[in-house]
Amino acid sequence: MFSKLKTRYIAYIVVVFVLLTTLIVQLYSLNIRHAEEYTSQVSTNNEKTVSVKGARGSIMDKNGVLLAYDVSSYDVQFYKDPAENASSDRAFYTDVIQKTIELIESKGGEIIDTFMIRRGEDGTFSYDIDDSITGEARENRINNWCENMQISKVKDAEGNSVYPDPENIYYDLRTRYRIPESMAYEDAVKLLSIWQEVQLMTYRSYIPVTIAYNVNFETVSEIETRANELKGMQIEESSTRVYPKKTVAAHIVGYMGRMVSEEEIEEKEAQGYSQDDLVGKVGIEATMEEYLTGNSKEHQGKKVLEVDSAGTVVRQVSYTPPTPGNKVVLTIDYQLQELLERTLAENIQTVYAEQQDMYNNADPEQRKEYDEILAKRSTKTINYVQSGACIVMEVKTGKVLALVSSPSYDPNLFTGGISEEDFKMLNEDPAKPLFNNAISSVSTPGSIFKLCTALAGLMEEEITLTGPKGIINDEGPYTKHLQEGATIVGHIPSCWTKYPQNHAHNQDVVAALKNSCNYYFYEVAYRLGNDRLNEWADKLGLTSKTGIELTGEVAGRVGNKNVLYDPSKDIDDQVTYKPLLVYNKLVGQLRDYGTERGVTYTDDQVKAAATRIMQTAGEKGLVIGKEIRQILSEELDIPENVSSSRGWSNEIVNTVREVVWTDNDTIVQGIGSEPTQLSPIAVARYLCAIVNGGKVFQPHIVEKIVDNEGNVVKTFEPTVVTDLQIPEEYTNAIMEGMDQVVSAEDGTASQAFGNFKYRDILAGKTGTGVVSDIDIEDNVWLCLVAPKDDPEIAVVCFLPHGFSDSKAYPTAKAAIQYYFDQKNAPAETEPQASPEGGLLE
Structure with missing residues (x-):
């Protein structure tokens, strides 16, 4: 028996020994051989x-x-321990957050304002989502926010599961985060903004949320001093954008x-x-x-x-x-930019005061005429100059040396988020300081467009430099396009000076440019026809965006049939406002006809008839009485004999005539009249192309990109969009005409530059764009190039509602004088930029 027990005991000992040995080997493997691997995994x-x-x-x-750079700053961040989720924890953190808010605001700082729900002035709650986000995208944003904020759904009246309305969500969140009932909405929403950011970062709870940006050092010191009291609050070094x-x-x-x-x-x-x-x-x-x-x-x-x-x-x-x-x-020169911004602002103020004086002190007859015109329109006050633009561009590269829009604004207002008061002030300023007049505005160009008409006439051989075809006699009112015996209706195009006393006769293109003779360019436009004139405007880049590296650029247009009225588009999608005015007038007439007949038409009936009449006029070029009568019969059940006997069809023909393109419209495009609209940046490019032999550049305002180690990442080389290859003799003739605008005793700009230092090297063209029946409101354009023998720079000045081209001369002179003073100055050591954005000696 004892022998059997001994044998079993020995076997038991062997098994235990084997098991212990195996366990030791495994432990060795875990702790020694695979320690590095498992440590890495853990x-x-x-x-x-x-x-x-x-x-x-x-x-x-x-x-x-330096025009913009980052500086070191300090942000306040909040880190909530993700393990602390009890209601008491939320109450504790709400207290900490509130104390921190009070501290930050007492030192002049601002708390983030991101909460999704807002209470309006009327006390109602709504989601704070940009108005541009609509439909399904808006719904998705609301649903995603509710889901991330762990908002529970409720049953609506139909039994569907929906999220509560914004007001209920607001009060539920106040309860969740233990915000005292006595706390005002304005204070509660600050707390909710911070709790919202914490909740939205739950999936990355190890990352703190920023609750205040760019706080001062006093705030930093106090938060760090009170670290034990303000649990979760910390300071993080950051950067702030500065515009020096x-x-x-x-x-x-x-x-x-x-x-x-x-x-x-x-x-x-x-x-x-x-x-x-x-x-x-x-x-x-x-x-x-x-x-x-x-x-x-x-x-x-x-x-x-x-x-x-x-x-x-x-x-x-x-x-x-x-x-x-x-x-x-x-590519810009800061000193030139600063000079022109200052000069243009002063220029505008001076002209504004002169215009007010002109109106207030006008002779009784003139004042009466102004007031009668104002009484008939919706805007009852004179549109005086309030803004302007000036561009200086290199003729042979398209590089922009200065691009000025006045008035301006301080971009530092937007750093960290602009206040409602500041944004409202900028937005409601009638001078629109946020609007870039240099690239975002288009307006009637007037006579500066005559350079395009002249070039098109020469290139298409409708005028020549020599021989009979190069001479046009100014005959005053232009009636050549009218059929013999035609009844003259409305304004007849004529020259801007009194006929015949102040008119020059038998002019070639040089004299016509010097005198800015309307008659000459009416004739050239008539010979070309609207299609070819538009084609050359397109080639010169006047009807397309230039591609300059800035936001908000708009394209100009040159008047043609579809610009005036495009029958293929809805009335609200037309290029100009005129079709809508004609349409509304037509709708009113049709309603009046119904009243006379004792019939009340529905909106659909009247709109259908008006739309059909306008489309017929646009497609055919004009409508006749028979077509009008047929439309009125079919759409409004007005018998044809009724509309004829009462003269309604003739009235309608006269109404829609305003949106029908005629030869008269074609000829006035030759002098840059409505509906032609151009932007200053496109005019600058066009001016360069006219005088550089036809190279139409993409303007560049960026020279290069440089990395932090000084390596050039990208260079913006001059870009030729198209080369028109203008013959040298054509360029020379146009330049000679522009030269005489400035240099000849009777040139349109000669008096303004009489004693100017650089008068002898200038060539230019002035322009007055008529925008209303009140001459004080006319647009002002001034184009200059210099030196005239081999142009280097082009200067374009634009004053909407500036009255007279002479009003833009001070700004243009400042640009020319700075450029050539700098060019002629003794060479100096190139300055270095300082970190503050100034210049180091």
Whole structure:
């Protein structure tokens, strides 16, 4: 028996020994051989990577003067321990947040304002979503927000599961985050903005949320001093965008703001941005975003954080610094830009005062005429000059040396988010300081368009430099396009000077340009026809965007049949306002006819008849009484004999005549009349092409992109869109006419430049665009090139409602004098840009 027990005991000991040996081997394998592997896995499972964004690149002028750059700043961030989710924890954190808000605001700082729900002035609650986001996109944004905020659905009247209305959500969230009932809405919404950001970051709870940007050092010191009391609050070094030159070049540089549209957010997030990152909204900040940004993946650094199972950060494992964005070097000369902005603003103020004096002190007959015109229109006051533009461009490259729009604004107002008061002030200013007059406005050009008409006539051989075909006799009123014996209706085109005393006869193109003879260019336009005149305007770039690297550019247009009225488009989609005016007048007439007959027409009936009449007129070029009578019969059940006997068909023909293109419209396009509308930037490019032999450039306002180490990333070389190859003799003839505008004793601009330092090297063309029956409201254009023997720069000045071309001379003179004074000055050592945006000696 004992022998059997002994045998079993030995076997038991052997089994235990084998098991212990196996266990030791496994433990050795786990702790020694695979220690590094398992340690790596454990570390990886508890490590989170946080992207670190780089600073934004700077913007500077051609000489290195800083126009925009980032400076170090401090943000206040809030980190909530993700393990602390009890109601008591939320009450504790709400108290901490409230104390921090009071601290920040007492030191002059501002709290983020991002809460999705807003209470209006009438006390109703709604979602704070940009009006441009509508339909399904709007619904998706609301649903996503509610889901992320963990809003519970409720049953509506039909039993469907829906999210509560905004007011109920607001009060539910106040309860969830233990916000005292006694707290005012204005204070509660600040707390809710911060809690919203925390909730939306739940999936990345190890990342703090920013609750205040760019706080002062006093705020930083107090938050750090009260660290034990203000649990979760911390200071993070950041950067703030600074525009050191304030209003100078604001329309060029632009400003930054938050992303709004779903498409933009999605696009930028794919590039590495976060939804709350700022991006360029207008100007160079917007168009050069891809180069300036430090937010994209290629510029990002990273922090590797170790977090525990609850998501709490334990320590920082590693740090890779980001790289800053690239620098953008512009073609503009800051000193020239600043000079012209100052001069143009003074110029506008002077003209404004002169116009007021002209109206207030007009002789009784003139004043009566003005007041009668004002009484008949919706705008009861004179449109005095309030704004303007000036562009200086290199003739042989298309580089922009200055691009001025007045009035300007301070882009620093937008840093960190513009206040409602400031935005309202800018938006409601009648002079529209946010609007870039240099590239976003189009207006009637007047006589500066005669350069296009002259070139088109020469290139199409409708006029010549020598021989009978090159001479046109000014006969005063232009009636050549009228059929013999035709009844003259309305205004007959004629020259701008008194006939025949002040008219020059037997003019060639040089004399016609010098005298700005309307009759001459009526005749050239008539010979060309509207299609060929439009074709040359297109070739010279007047009817297309130039492609300059700025936001908000609009294309001009030259009058033609479809510009006046396009029957293939709805009345609300027409290029000009005139078709709508004619349509509304026509609708009123048709209603009156129904009243006379004792019939009440529906809106659909009247609109159908008016639309059909206008489309018929537009398609056929005009309508006759028979066609009108037939439409009235079919659409409004008016017998044809009734509309004929009462003269209604003739009245309608006279009404729709205004949207029917005629030869009369063609000839007045030769002098740049309505509906021709051009932008200053397109005029500058066109002027360069006229005098450089036909090279139509894409204007550039960016010179190059430079990385943080000084390497050139990209250079913006002169870009020729098309080369018209204008014969030299044509260019010389046009230049001679422009020369005499300035130099000849009776040239249209000769008196203004009589004692000017650089008069002898100038050539130019003036223009007055008629925009109403009140001459004080006329547009002013002035085009200059210099030196006339071999043009280097073109200067274009534009004063909407500036009255007379002579009013723009001070700004143009300032541009010319600066350029040639600098060119003729002794060579100096090139200055270096200082960090503050000035110049170092």
